[in-house]
Amino acid sequence: MPQRFALIIDPVEASEERADFSGTFTVVDAAAPALSVGELSTQRGDGVFESIGVIDGHAQEVVPHLERLANSARICDLPVPNQEQWRQAVAVAAAECPAGEAVIKLILSRGVEHGPTPTAWVTAAPASDFSNVRANGVKVVTLDRGHPLDVAERAPWLLLGAKTLSYAVNMAALREANRRGADDAVFLSSDGYVLEAPTASLILRFGDRFVTPAPTGGILHGTTQLSVYDYLSGRGFDTGYDRIPASDLPRAEAAWLVSSIRLAVPVTAVDGTSLRVDHGLTTELNGYLLSPRN
Numbered sequence: 001m002p003q004r005f006a007l008i009i010d011p012v013e014a015s016e017e018r019a020d021f022s023g024t025f026t027v028v029d030a031a032a033p034a035l036s037v038g039e040l041s042t043q044r045g046d047g048v049f050e051s052i053g054v055i056d057g058h059a060q061e062v063v064p065h066l067e068r069l070a071n072s073a074r075i076c077d078l079p080v081p082n083q084e085q086w087r088q089a090v091a092v093a094a095a096e097c098p099a100g101e102a103v104i105k106l107i108l109s110r111g112v113e114h115g116p117t118p119t120a121w122v123t124a125a126p127a128s129d130f131s132n133v134r135a136n137g138v139k140v141v142t143l144d145r146g147h148p149l150d151v152a153e154r155a156p157w158l159l160l161g162a163k164t165l166s167y168a169v170n171m172a173a174l175r176e177a178n179r180r181g182a183d184d185a186v187f188l189s190s191d192g193y194v195l196e197a198p199t200a201s202l203i204l205r206f207g208d209r210f211v212t213p214a215p216t217g218g219i220l221h222g223t224t225q226l227s228v229y230d231y232l233s234g235r236g237f238d239t240g241y242d243r244i245p246a247s248d249l250p251r252a253e254a255a256w257l258v259s260s261i262r263l264a265v266p267v268t269a270v271d272g273t274s275l276r277v278d279h280g281l282t283t284e285l286n287g288y289l290l291s292p293r294n
């Protein structure tokens with residue numbers, strides 16, 4: 001594989017049925033300019049995206065990612081993607097991925113200003129090496145997200161719950177975490193509940209019960225968190241969604257940030273208070289997340 005692979009999709013209606021959508025894909029040189037300067041994704045971050053983990057050419061959890069892309073599109077009033085067309089585009093990109101870990105990104109943008117259609121493209125590239133952080137974990141600090149837990153229903157125009165391209169705030173939170181001597185952040189609602197990390201979901205362990213913040217709180221429902229819950233339920237653990245007060249964080253027996261590419265990363269400290277790391281379960285979770293999953 002060259003360093004990157006890129007494919008432009010000519011989006012069709014969600015309801016259109018075709019056995020073969022390859023005629024709607026154009027492979028482009030990933031190193032060459034491909035987008036118009038009028039693109040609203042670059043001008044305004046107006047679009048939605050997904051990042052899918054690929055292991056030895058197998059794209060993980062494609063259907064949950066495509067469903068979340070469609071949900072994000074609905075929240076943002078973008079044309080809902082044709083699931084089969086995008087599934088075939090993912091398969092083309094996955095076939096270009098090298099052995100080992102790679103990442104496929106799906107992007108659906110509002111398109112060119114005053115243009116008639118959205119712009120859509122898929123890229124594939126080798127993933128970074130996260131083995132160190134999976135083994136050794138991250139220190140996190142809590143940061144105020146600036147809105148209360150119930151804001152998603154009251155202010156749907158904030159697009160909470162959609163995976164939009166507007167990640168400048170998330171990246172700023174990571175820089176703030178670094179400034180405070182930590183590796184990552186956990187957002188808190190302004191009324192003091194745990195939300196998510198800037199690029200990952202949070203799972204906490206209390207005895208044999210695992211909890212994560214309910215996705216109704218305006219956070220992204222993580223595909224990796226869902227997979228981890230499947231695995232933990234299969235192992236006989238109790239899993240659930242809760243309102244988690246920030247004061248519960250340092251009380252957790254163990255905690256993980258989980259996401260599609262970095263996978264399960266243990267949290268070693270919250271705001272300077274050390275957390276116990278369950279190395280055995282972390283290795284088990286990452287073993288599971290690295291196995292082929294549909």
Ligand code: PLP
Binds near residue numbers: 196197222258259
């Ligand atoms: N929350 C946010 C804000 C994210 O950006 C991500 C992943 O990028 C997640 C949660 C985890 O989602 P997933 O497990 O589907 O990668």
